[in-house]
Amino acid sequence: MKNTLLTCMLFLNVLLTATAQTKSLSELQQKFVDLKFGMFIHYNIPTYADADWPDPEASPALFNPKKLNADQWAKAAKSANMTYGCLTTKHHSGFCIWDTKTTDYNVMNSPLKRDVVKEYADAFRANGLKVMLYYSILDTHHKLRPHQITKKHFEMVKAQLTELLTKYGKIEAIIIDGWDAPWSRISYDDIPFEDVYHLIKSIQPECVLMDLNGAKYPAEGLYYSDIKTYEMGAGQRISKETNRMPALACLPLQSSWFWKTNFPTTAVKDPAKMVAELTALNNVDCNFILNVAPNRDGLFDDNALTALKEIGKLWKHEGPAPKLAPTGAPIISTNIAKNKPANSSWSEDMDISDFANDDDFTSSWVSSKSVANPWYEVDFGKDEEFNTITLTEKAENITAYRLEYLQNGVWKPINKNEKKSRVKVNRFDKVYGSKVRVWIDKSEKPASIAELGVYNERR
Incomplete structure (x- = not known):
């Protein structure tokens, strides 16, 4: 009887999983573009180092916010009429801001001792916002860097992604960085892209995967990403005349991605100009994600909050984007022709x-x-x-x-x-x-x- 019951439960689980896999890639791309506008949140140990790339041996003791409040972040996003958030779970220096079992270099060994990813995900959902996550392949603390990558590194990547995709509910999208970029020099062969792609889809079939690799690949093709990506702060530009691919463009509201000591007294980008940028991007099937950096207390500065409210006065979400043209499946495999005679x-x-x-x-x-x-x-x-x-x-x-x-x-x-x-x-x-x-x-x-x-x- 026990074996029969177990078999029925396993069958039901498989059936429910299969039923959940109802959306095609085209539908997921459309859903993503329909979101139109969201909040990037660069918050990690660089916040406490006045540098986007801090010392990879920086002590977890640095990560010590006194007033961390993810609900403030979510309400600020709502004030700008954003529809989702995306948090830097791990940046290039390898510090994890969730309760991970893969490394001691994480937030639970900081003075905070709280799972920031959980607090963020709970707060954004409670405010009616979708949840996305950012994850860096490049990891200078764990020596996951060019010419030093081992099987153990790959196992760590898979284990960390598995944690992020199983502990925090539905993840609409994951943005991966530090991979196949000229400055990271970690290829899709060093950390096999196809394996990572299938792992993510096996855990959350409706999670859209994006790699910030837009500078390398042609705008007309879908390579190693479900969505075309453009890091505007790095000079990458989508065509506002000809693009017809589902896309994401990102830009910081402040002068850089992570909080700096001069942010409270330095003007942020003009809200009217950000709305003009957002509108132009939406017109060519591009979702715009605007970064807002929390300070060392774990809160947004007043000038950032004011700008977000002004954006919300100037821009409203007026419904879905036009129907996208099918892209076909992305290229995700190893190119066996590369550098052959x-x-x-x-x-x-x-x-x-x-x-x-x-x-x-x-x-x-x-x-x-x-x-x-x-x-x-x-x-x-x-x-x-x-x-x-x-x-x-x-x-x-x-x-x-x-x-x-x-x-x-x-x-x-x-x-x-x-x-x-x-x-x-x-x-x-x-x-x-x-x-x-x-x-x-x-x-x-x-x-x-x-x-x-x-x-x-x-x-």
């Missing part, structure tokens, strides 16, 4: 074949004008299995192309494509081969390939 028909001057698989979308292989039927290929050196090929142009010129692969010395076709777009994603049943080649049948100008990607996606 490449070959091509005659190229233009120095724009030779290796520029099209160097993991740099700013460089390109360019076909010579005199070649009537250009081709480009990548050699894996051995048979590989794959089921996705992406072709990203420098500009939209190729209007017809063919893909093929080499298997046991025989070239076999994959598909033909005549759709014009800068980022061309081709998904197909799994094949095995040692080379991939693209034939360019029609191009309005000399063909130029910024990146050819080959992936073996888990489906």
